[in-house]
Amino acid sequence: MLTISNLSFYFGGRPIFDGANLQIKPKDKIGLIGLNGMGKSTLLRLIVGEYQPDAGSISKAGDCSIGFLNQDLLSYQTQDSILAVAMQAFERENYLQTEIDKVLHEMEVDYKDELVDKLGRLQEEFDHLGGYTIQSKAEEILEGLGFKTEELSKPLKEFSGGWRMRVMLAKLLLQKPALLLLDEPTNHLDLPSIQWVEKYILNYENAVVVVSHDREFLDNVCNTTVEVTGAKLVSYPGNYSFYIEEKALRNEIQKGAYENQQAQIRQTERFIERFKAKATKARQVQSRVKALNRLEIIDDVIDATARVHFKFKFGVNPGRNVFSLEDVSKAYGEKVILKNTTATIERGDKIALIGANGKGKSTLLRIIAGDENIVGERKLGHNVNFSFFAQHQMESLHLEETLLEELKYADGGKSETELRSVLGCFLFNGDDVFKKIKVLSGGEKSRVALAKVLISEANFLLLDEPTNHLDMQSVNILIQALEQYEGTYVVVSHDRHFVSQVANKIWYIEDYEIKEYPGTYDEWEEWYEENRKSVASNQQAAASASQPVKKVETVTQKPAANANLIKKLEREISEIEAKITDLEHQLATIEGKLADPSNYSDNHALQKLNADYEVVKVELKKANDLWEAKMLEMEG
Structure with a gap:
């Protein structure tokens, strides 16, 4: 859908990106992470074309529409209501509504067949696009982002920057672009709104790239993590927690390779220093000098996880x-x-x-x-x-x-x-x-x-x-x-x-x-979730108790039908158990490969193993859940 190839971009002579590569596929949910100033927001602006790369390319499919939420939108102000601003997302539907209103106005004074035909075509397209539901869709998203129903008619200008940003987010979500770029979307959201956005992105049918420092948000919405580091884009096939574990493993491998190479370099330099004056060793010395010059240097691991120690002291200690x-x-x-x-x-x-x-x-x-x-x-x-x-x-x-x-x-x-x-x-x-x-x-x-x-x-x-x-x-x-x-x-x-x-x-x-x-x-x-469910259950029970009792006709299932159903369930359970056995075998095989150190030399192969492991693990959970459901149905 979108491919970044050998991207280079310099800011004031400093390389922000140098030969960076990334591929974004449909339905990807990518968390873009990295320290402040490393170029996360810059990458989003390069993707939308606000900045032009110094080298390399960013190519996208012709039907790839892009929506970009960024902090610049905080300054947008208008007297239009927040509902009207959000509904600007429906460009075609709004145009059709305007045309329908014009035709209806003309028909009040001149009822012609041509106008009737035109009105029919406009209304048919408007209905096909879901035009009669666009207001309810906008209201649902705005209220999900924390707005009260009575606030929807208020002018955007009356709201603070953070609330205006929520309106811009609502408008973007309603547009449903093929690629959604979100730069720190949780900065101006409260906890209920963050949780609502999480659920929306999880169910979003298209690709999303999100820059965020909220690690739980990234854990809950992302299936891929891309780190901006060393002017490169490094991908990890999992959420933020997976990235932490995988990065630690990669760092360990890189640290070992770095130390081995440094030991090799020191040994070679000692040989050169010791025998450089001996004519009999000149060829060997020259060979080792050339080998050193050709050596591709492995970088040492830079630990970005700061460990700090504060010495706090109080002038006085407070009372209890x-x-x-x-x-x-x-x-x-x-x-x-x-x-x-x-x-x-x-x-x-x-x-x-x-x-x-x-x-x-x-x-x-x-x-x-x-x-x-x-x-x-x-x-x-x-x-x-x-x-x-x-x-x-x-x-x-x-x-x-x-x-x-x-x-x-x-x-x-x-x-x-x-x-x-x-x-x-x-x-x-x-x-x-x-x-x-x-x-x-x-x-x-x-x-x-x-x-x-x-x-x-x-x-x-x-x-x-x-x-x-x-x-x-x-x-x-x-x-x-x-x-x-x-x-x-x-x-x-x-x-x-x-x-x-x-x-x-x-x-x-x-x-x-x-x-x-x-x-x-x-x-x-x-505790809060259990309490909420308990309250909801009590309310439902109270509502049921207040309803008039209806006479329920008991239908007794025939013994033959029961027997057929049981046989069908037994057959399905047997098939599911066979599938579970096969998936468990696949999982064990992949785990064996992951435990083999020789597989860590090929980073691409390691990524594929990790991705296969996650897919099989998800399939195994689904199979186990289905088996449990069928067993409960059998017991019933």
Whole structure:
């Protein structure tokens, strides 16, 4: 469908891509990953033609339509309603509707046979394209992305950038291009909307390439992972978790090959050095010199998984009760956020505040920080010293200061060596520490602001969406920092992997109250799903009980029909068991090949083995599920 061949692209003399190759097939779900600045967004812009390659080619099939969601769309504004903007996706249907309206208007004053025929043709095509359902389709997607029904008629201009981006995403999904390019689609989505988009992409009939730093999102939607590294595109036939395992294996193989080659080079150089002055060895020395010159050098493995160690110190330790709210209410006009709610934060609590946008998560953080007027009592505990990180704080950084100078504003009493060490943990090395804040990217500014919070000696942290604008390596660093932090914190985040790693309590706002779950995010998610199913089951039972009881006529199946059905099921079960045996044998054969080190020398063959293994594993699961279903049917 789309092929990238020997692609080279330079930016300011620096190679972003150099001989990169990639093939995108129909129905591929590709996760495009890599460190910030490696060229992920650049690749998407090359695909859509915004940038032109310096060498190589990007060729696509003639019927390959492309839809591109990018951060530039945040600036789009109009007085049209968000429903009207989303429905712009239906170009042909909108044109036909306009023509139908014109014909109907003409027929009001001049009812001619030609107009009747034209109206019939227009309506037939409109109906064939599903024109009578386009509004309901647009409404369904907009509401899936978090909009309320009453908001659909509001002008796009009234919404913030993040909500406008959701409208652009809805429009793109309604267009259903053959290739969907999504650049950080989850950045402006809350958790329910992220989960909705996941399900939509999984069922999307065409190809998708998505750039994201949300590893759980990538795990749930992608069947291929492509890493942008070393100006190349390296493919892995699986989701992000598969990529992590496979990359570790490839690195191990590459490390061994590199070390073997280096040992060979050292041995050859010692031979040359030892015998270069001897005439009798001149031919052998010359041969080895030529061999070294012809040698294709294997690169050493660069470990992109940063391991950091933070030394946190507090001026004072807080008391047991760090913070409390008593009968607190908060509203903005008619919009109620909290009503007579009570909550307590104790020393050592690591709280994740989760939920849909608009529920008041950021407002609650500001209430805790004392930045909001409330009804009720807000009480900060004994010796509590808090620090608040929010996205707007990046704007308060001193643009003309260097990174080192900026960290001194945190007043942690640290030496320059200690500050350099902290900046190094956040991937600012060498002369980076002398850069001015004004030249940093959004993600780099976010890292600086986080570093200031973490060295402030605060024993209570409030973190509002700290992972926004961070790549996976930076998120990993933040996770490690918070794991080593011995104080108390409340964090708002829609990054499920991040939350699952850092929280020991879950808060969510429901019915205008703060609800608490005393456990990890994974435990909460399991509990919440079971609770939701239980409520739905009880509601269904109650609804059934309220219906009038109908007399049900019992139909007794004839013994002969029962016997025939049982024989049929026995035959089907036997066939499925034979298939399971065959698949298990195939799986064992592939596992044997994967365990053979000789197969790791051919990367293409290794990729095929891994792909075959995943296909057989999926087929085996389907067969087992079918066998179980047939057995249950037999028991019935």
